[in-house]
Amino acid sequence: MRETPSVPPAHRPPLEVLWRAVFEESTEAIVISRAEDGTILDANEAWCRMTGFAREELLGRSAVELGMWPDPDERRALLEAARAAHGPGTVLVRAARRDGSIRYGEVHARAVEVAGEEILVASVRDVTDRFEAEEERRRLLSELLAEREEERQRIALDLHDDVLQSLTAALLQLQLLAEEDGTEGGRGRIERIERALRETLGRLRDFTFQLHPPSLDRVGLAQAVADLGDHLTAGRDVRVTVEDRTARRLPPRTGIVAYRIVQEALTNVLQHAEARSAVIRLETVGDELHVLVRDDGRGFDPEAVGEGPGIRTMRQRVELERGSLRIRSAAGRGTEVEVRLPLAPTAEG
Template sequence: MDLNKHLEMEKGGTPGSNDATILVNESGVISFANQQVYDNFGYEHHELNGEKLLNLIPGANLQHSGAGEIIHQLGIHRDFSLFFRVNSFQLAKELYYLIVVHKVKDQSRINQQQSYPINELVDLIYALDESTIVAFTDEKGKIINFNKKFCEVSKYSATELIGKDHRIINSGHHSKEFMQELWRTISSGSVWRGEIKNKAKDGTHYWVDTTIVPFLNEKGNPYKYLAIRKEITEYKRVLEELGKFVNKMADFQFALDASSIVAITDQRGTIKYVNDQFCRISKFSKEELIGQDHRIINSGFHSKEFFNNLWKTISSGEVWKGEIKNKTKDNTYYWVDTTIVPFLDEFQKPYQYLAIRYEVTQRKLAEEEIQKMTGKIIDVQEEERKRISRELHDDIGQNLYSHLITINRLQTEMDHPLLDQMQDEATEIIESLRHLSWELRPSVLDDLGLFPAIRSLVAQFLEHHHIKVHFECYLNCRLNANKEITIYRIIQEALTNIRKYAYTEEAAVTIQEIEEEVRVEIKDQGKGFDIEKVTRGVGLFSMEERARICGGNLILHSREGKGTKVILKMPL
């Protein structure tokens, strides 16, 4: 959960449900504003996040505002008079200001003196008694008068309070110096303002926003004091919870910043925040990154469709995960394992995005090296197969043919059962040798190309295994040797799997050229299997590696009782 959402959930507990509340950091930047602020000042939701307070209330000087001091200012955007009260607090070693704004609806009352008749004064006292804790003490601090609100909040009766001093509700929270400063202020004839934590009769604690006004005699010395308090217990609780939350968020941010590359963008993708890790790996400064979008680090490696899919995912409110190749300021490349999380407003629309990345450059380089090595191994394997196939065909095969001719010549000169047996055995060995040579590397693939080689493979598959394969090819030109042998081997392996596991009498192979891509499909209507439950064997791994080496990818579909489909997609 982010800070804004937490504050919005808690805002019901801030002082006065109609109060406009603003949270500002030490630099004067607005971190949070509740809905009343947006209503009063005429802004749309989230527009104020990241704005300067001075753009909203010119002349507001937070550093020189006393705690709880009420200040009159003029708000802008919708010009109106306002009063605001400032309270500062420190969280995670950072200073924050909580500002409660009261709008003055009747401007004419600001500068006009009012004379109230007695009945209006009575009404004012009644309103004060209903909403505020009021108490009078003598010059020594003994309680001489108070209203019913004091009794309600403190849970003491009138007889228990009268004649006592305020130590009866002392919570022990404040230091001796705090109380001494309070008494020094009011005994000198000055008004004291601040927040005090008190203790009720039942032991529960409550907070009051307090103003103590000394009444002076003709010599200028206080003869009694008026204490006006407003209970802010819930407000302080929310503030405390906010402090815990901010501390927790600070811990999370520290851990995240120490381990991850972090960036926040607005709904248009413009960068609003980057951490030091982002700058370190990209080699751009924060000033160079803020206000830009991520095209500043685009390597050009990924397709337009890749980024279209990324944006389609996050703009719909879904989390996107994947690996991206980026480019630094000095044009070197790096890979990041990326998670992009959309932050949603009340209408479930993204208003900003959080991107968390982990550098995986070394792993990607290792994968590329492994892929290159695998490609070299496959090339060496194919060359060795080709060599052995030719030796079997040209050397051993020719010698066997010579022996068969010799046997045939002997049969013309003499008749013996052993000669007939030798002829049959030699013929069978030649056929097996020819089939083995074909399996290793069909010469027709090198001599005539992919289409004749697959057609011959399909014919032999029917002859040896009695499985009919429907073959269609729609290629307009020959491919390079590596791609042709890749397609041939994948079809060969897929048909071998059909023979072993599908329990079917028919299959289909289709090769077609679609725009700039070759698409190969091998399917059957056999037994099928659950992909999640079957262990991926060497054959499937070999097929995937061959596809990857040629820049393609292999897709496998299968369901129990519904057959299997293997699809190879590869650039021309």
């Protein structure tokens, strides 16, 4: 086996010199600080360029003192991630430059002990352009979904106020005509037309319900979800229970997003789960709405099956609201869909 050549110790530069060269020449911004109070002990040239501070302005002062943390809680979250037993993770943070402009960075940090003192070593990659592009994409998609919901509501109202009312009036006229027509053949034809009209009315009512739930605007999310359960399970041997633990009125935006997620989850239950019952729990916790849809169906292996269009649709809606989606399932053990949504500001706020 061929041996790897080594540099004789006499010709090897001191480790401190090597470290300093790597530290200074790195294209990634690196900063070293005390974990306890955030005092900056060293920073490389890339960090100085990114923040706009000269090194002499940084050393011996903390990023909080310099006004670089718009939200000090973010530093605490970074420190917790750096101390995590599984090693350093990547955390997205906001930081203010010397001129006050805000930049976004992906921080890879680790807490280490040096001479009995806990030190935080962090490398930062500026991702502001990528972050702002993603924010713009998120904004446009969110506006598109909101416009689509408004259009669905308008169409549902038009159908209810015009088409459904006209068909109902025609049905009443047919019933009066059937009473006036004394011939057996005439009554038979009228009855067939009446059945066709009733079927058309039923399909249109179903369509308008799918477009926009009327009870959501009138009585809120919990009742709208209960009506949805009754509507979807009509004629099926499936029981849907709604547990309402919301402690306050929900903003309209949060309500419609939660409703659409429950609608998708419950549709999946009825189409795939072979369940006998499902529970929908709605709960406000702090500034979040927690939604849980749990069924007692056959379950599945999420890793083996992957995400179908229904789950992808739910995930997209949740991500647009900066929420979280978690799916737990196993063969023969049912499925849980858990969603957490930040409460969107109300129209008044």
